[in-house]
Amino acid sequence: MRGVMIQGTASDVGKSLIVTALCRMFANDGVKVVPFKSQNMSNNSYVTKDGKEIGRAQGIQAEASKVEATVWMNPILLKPRSNQDSEIVYLGKPLKTLSGRGYRDTFYEKGLDVIRKSLEHLSSEHELVVIEGAGSPVEINLKDRELVNMKVAELADVPVILAADIDRGGVFASIVGTLELLEPEERQRVAGIIINKFRGDISLFEDGIHWLEKKTGIPVLGVLPYVEDHMIDGEDSLSLSNQFANRKKGNLDIAVIHLPFVSNYSDLEPFLYEEDVSIRWVKHPSDFGNPDAVIIPGTKSTINDLNTLRERQLDILIQKHIEDGGYVVGICGGYQILGVEIIDEMGSDTGIPNKSVAGLGVIPGRTTFYDEKETVRAAGVYHENTGLTTNGKLDGYEIHLGKTQLHQQGCAFLALENGKEEGYYSKNGQIIGTYLHHLFHNDEWRNHWLNMIRKSKGMHSKETIYICEYKDKRYDGIAEKMRAHLNFEQLNDIIHKWCSK
Structure with missing residues (x-):
């Protein structure tokens, strides 16, 4: 060859x-x-x-x-x-x-x-x-x-x-x-x-x-x-550390919880090209500070990472951040962590069938882990209950074993093209949970979310940066x-x- x-x-x-x-x-x-x-x-x-x-x-x-x-x-x-x-x-x-x-x-x-x-x-x-x-x-x-x-x-x-x-x-x-x-x-x-x-x-x-x-x-x-x-999206932990370590300080402070088995951190890379955004990884309570928003990313081991988060007492800081009006987004495993309960029915996450742990209780939903992983490209629009409007669709992909069932109606984030409701959206976007990886690669959505935070801080809104156009x-x-x-x-x-x- x-x-x-x-x-x-x-x-x-x-x-x-x-x-x-x-x-x-x-x-x-x-x-x-x-x-x-x-x-x-x-x-x-x-x-x-x-x-x-x-x-x-x-x-x-x-x-x-x-x-x-x-x-x-x-x-x-x-x-x-x-x-x-x-x-x-x-x-x-x-x-x-x-x-x-x-x-x-x-x-x-x-x-x-x-x-x-x-x-x-x-x-x-x-x-x-x-x-x-x-x-x-x-x-x-x-x-x-x-x-x-x-x-x-x-x-x-x-x-x-x-x-x-x-x-x-x-x-x-x-x-x-x-x-x-x-x-x-x-x-x-x-x-x-x-x-x-x-x-x-x-x-x-x-x-x-x-x-x-x-x-x-x-x-x-x-x-x-x-x-x-x-x-060019990074791949391993060394790339992760190098790519985000030297990010200049901006007026918007986004804290990303550094889970031990963090996955698909390419979800965060679009923020590197927003001039007024400072994105940083948080491992310990001393790193937490007073962020404007917190993102809990995906993980390959949800329950283990949830336990680590609790051992480090980051759960207390996240909950206080929300009580004080701060924004939070959980993506995939982060979405599951924000829920009320996680049940590893088949032992596919921990190796222990029927193991159950309490989540952070921020999102009214229960996640159950099964054997078969869902791996699919997905697209949709904002759910009508969010009150948001869009001229186009949001797209990304899902990779997860767990399925999350919400305990209340009328709080979905997205209406997918396959007819399913997806994710959680509450308090005018203050709390969001979703399985959609690459959510923030959707330029208009990322701009809308950042402008919500800018407005809450008394800052001027900014125009959309279309990263996809020049990638x-x-x-x-x-x-x-x-x-x-x-x-x-x-x-x-x-x-x-x-x-x-």
Whole structure:
């Protein structure tokens, strides 16, 4: 097959961003390109058009490639449910929950089989496959049964480009050390090096480039700049921390409860582009402060995270915030946490059938967990009982095991296209609960909600920022910026020669 694989010297060196940029570069050149990552470990997921679940990064890379996302782009998704166990999402559907040891001992051959099938499927329908690795290819304790790096490159028989992050320091040691720890046949597959996240005067790094090429015998294909506000959704916890840590202070203070098993935090990323909004993560009572609004995001382990929230006494602060007139939104697991009771009827959330816990009691509803997960794209309009009007629909997606039954009528948030009522809306929008992920990616709704808060603070309303209109332009902008610092012709030559061997 014709393709290339981006591997990294560590996690969060920028592999996902590089693959996204390459996909757009090739797509803009008229190549039928497609992204691939054999296995993701992330609770930040993406729902395909046919209602299946893959890693968020591959959904974004599909958009950059100008193709529809499918399960073949990420056949295995591991969603952590505890420090030991992860749910295996296999070809877009939940398969089972296993420990790390159980996964390595029982799933390896099944994993290899679906990776082979996925690569065959993608290569039969596309001209080029851009593959993303995971973590480092030289995790010695995992190498004998790995499904994400050199084994995938071997199955696909593609060259590997090794990416390193200069921003974190130690870039020479990370590159040379990684190459030294590879087996000889693996090292021969590394055909290029990319230095990522460079800041400053590139002329001061030219000696370093020459040293690396002489030391390793491998060409440095580019030194890519550090890209701020790239709008490429993050995937892992490192991305989460980095993306929100340096957000400038704004007049609107939004506190997001940092649940241990937070999922789909891409729900929050649109706030990064609202100039007067300060969004921050809250882990402990000392972080809470006096926010204008609180968001409780989704979680892969609702009851465990609810217990943690209580242990940290954040429940008391959230309830007082509401009593004082503050706004609160619960999304998916956050919606469930705000309810009166959660019943794990099948043990699908905790592993303990019929376990029941009290919620925060803010929303008059009971959530029951069942075996079958609901994964679907959804769209609708404001429910007539909200008193809100809209000229268009709100859309997003649902991923949840629990079903929430409200105890009172006339308080639904949305009227969905499938005829169902969804969510909870109370006190003129002060309290909202919903299963709709990407709610705040709906630009007019996000603007309306923020303007409600602005008005409550005596601030002027603002016009809608239409993020969706220029997100596609961002893909082009990132591709152009990366291409200016990458020897794209040499990369193409590497791919062509390897394929022709």
